[in-house]
Amino acid sequence: MIAFEHVGKRYGGRFEALSNIDFRVSRGEMVFLTGHSGAGKSSLLRLIMRLERPSRGRVMVAGHDIDKLHPSQLPFYRRQIGVVFQDHQLLFDRSIYHNVALPLEIRGLAPRDIARRVRAALDKVGLLHREKALPIELSGGEQQRVGIARAVVNKPALLLADEPTGNLDPQLSADIMGLFEDFHRIGTTVMIASHDLALIARLRHRTLRLSEGRLVADEEAA
Amino acid sequence: MSARHSRKGAATPRGASAAARTGGRQEASTSPRGARQQTVRAQGQWQAWLRHHRAMCVDSLRRLVRQPVGSLLTMLAIAIALVLPSALWLSLDSAKLVDAELDASATLTAYLDKGVSESETGRILEALEAQSEVAATELITAEQGMAEFQQSLGLDDALARLDENPLPAAVVISPTTPSPEAMAALSERLSAMSGVAEVRLDLAWIERLRQLAELGRRLTLALGVLFGLGVLLVVGNTIRLAVENRRKEIEVVTLIGATHAFVRRPFLYSGAWYGLGGGLLAWGLLTLGSDWLAAPVASLAASYGAHYQLPTLGLVGSTTLLTCSTLLGWLGAWIAVSRHLAGIKPR
Structure with missing residues (x-):
């Protein structure tokens, strides 16, 4: 699904955020992606989303060299990836329902289909009863669940998450990770960047460890 | 707190299985892509496109109405920029009417030799009418000329004391082509004819009027272009602020796969609404203005013994004004959004 082939990323010619990254998913x-902050986790995810382009090497997603995508193809590429952000990136001027519906509205689905799929996604994250609420009325954990619902409402083949449990207490973090495991179970490829090592150790999945822009460990689940 | 979480925890697995079931069914229904399904998909995309246009058209109008003062000020600025060139264009349009009348009244006067006999006058008239450049002729005999002269000057007594009529007979000639060049050439040719003493045409004032009209036309064009640019700037600046205000939203929708066209659409509709609103206000200002000026203009014209009515926009003019203003608003928005979208990169 994802293949990094000797990928390097420099910013501003000097700072090397990633160097010689080589792995396949x-x-x-x-897969979990760990490392200290600044180790290059976010840069790696941004490369997959094609928000950045590699300075060296190739990033292949679903068999395509995504560096070769034409700018006009980018929106359609991104629609196949669900992304969960640490700060959830919800729009505060509209209801939970409309936040989750956004990817489907972009794809131009009929309102009836949108309603059905949004409710299924909200039901999945346990927030169906809050569909009319505004994001501001929700707790941090609930906002993160809305972010997850929005990421999966499109039924993406690939789900990326950047520190999805960053600001949550351990119980909520475990709940959120449980959701990702559910998607993994129904066949979605999941990649989560996190520095919550204790939680990752408990979940027993493959873990890629980054340090100062290098891939220092690739541990299969014990 | 903990009670709430445990309730949610219980809800999750049930939801998960439901979502998985619907997901599986959907995948199965979309995988075979027959020709019929392709048509259905294309139709669906067309409908989706229309649906988004309709939604954005209404949504952008709603956003305008939600900030009535700001929107009205923007529209007023657009209206003021539109009023001046429109008013000039209108007055030029009426100048064109005057121009046409001028063309109709452009004539040459051929004064005949003094003391030509009536039969000779008839021969000259025939010769004049035979010319292809001559559309019509009107003979003014020496006696008629004298009578007109007396009437217009009110010098009955003084002129009555003259022993003989000093005026020659004259022929007023309407040319087929009233252009200054053609008339000058015609006058030269006619003055060479026997029996014609002199041909007079007053080209200078016609020329002057034409140049004035040309000046007006160019001035209107220049002002039109300048004020059109003004409208673009006003709309562009307003839309730039709107883009800045919705930066977060643009970043998010770009992240989840919105095309540029999708992002641009609401702003283009806002621009078009601003343009249309400005056009309507300009139309109102022009109508008010011409009503306000109508009375003094009419009495001024009457004092010159003329009948002149202030021109109005009419149906064609109004449609042109509104179409142009809407297009200008749309274009201004397009320029602003395109410029600023390039600068917005999702973080």
Whole structure:
């Protein structure tokens, strides 16, 4: 599903955020990406989303060299990836329902289909009863669940998450990770960047460890 | 707190299985892509496109109405920029009417030799009418000329004391082509004819009027272009602020796969609404203005013994004004959004 081939990323010619990253993730796999802040986790995810382009090497997603995508193809590429952000990136001027509906509205689905799929996604994250609420009325954990619902409402083949449990207490973090495992179970490829080592150790999945822009460990689940 | 969480925890697995079931069914229904399904998909995309246009058209109008003062000020600025060139264009349009009348009244006067006999006058008239450049002729005999002269000057007594009529007979000639060049050439040719003493045409004032009209036309064009640019700037600046205000939203929708066209659409509709609103206000200002000026203009014209009515926009003019203003608003928005979208990169 994802293949990094000797990928390097420099910013501003000097600072090397990633160097010689080489790994593969199979379809349907669930992978954690760990490392200290500044180790390059976010840069790596941004490369997959094609928000950045590699300075060296190739990033392949679903068999395509995504560096070769034409700018006009980018929106359609991004629609196949669900992304969960640490700060959830919800829009505060509209209800939970409309936040989750956004990817489907962009794809131009009929309102009836949108309603059905939004409710299924909200039901999945346990927030169906809050669909009319505004994001500001929700707790941090609930906002994160809305972010997850929005990421999966499109039924993406690939789900990326950047520190999805960053600001949450351990119980809520475990709940959120449980959701990701559910998606992994139904065949979605999941990649989660997190520095919550204790939680990751408990979940027993493959873990890629980054340090100062290098891939220092690739540990299969014990 | 903990009670709430445990309730949610219980809800999750049930939801998960439901979502998985619907997901599986959907995948199965979309995988075979027959020709019929392609048509259905294309139709669906067309409908989706229309749906988004309709939604954005209404949404952008709603956003305008939600900030009535700001929107009205923007529209007023657009209206003021539109009023001046429109008013000039209108007055030029009426100048064109005057121009046409001028063309109709452009004539040459051929004074005949003094003391030509009536039969000779008839021969000259025939010769004049035979010319292809001559559309019509009107003979003014020496006696008629004298009578007109007396009437217009009110010098009955003084002129009555003259022994003989000093005026020659004259022929007023309407040319087929009233252009200054053609008339000058015609006058030269006619003055060479026997029996014609002199041909007079007053080209200078016609020329002057034409140049004035040309000046007006160019001035209107220049002002039109300048004020059109003004409208673009007003709309562009307003839309730039709107883009800045919705930066977060643009970043998020770009992240989740919105095309540029999708992002641009609401702003283009806002621009078009601003333009249309400005056009309507300009139309109102022009109508008010011409009503306000109508009375003094009419009495001024009457004092010159003329009948002149202030021109109005009419249906064609109004449609042109509104179409132009809407297009200008749309274009201003397009320029602003395109410029600023390039600068917005999702973080």
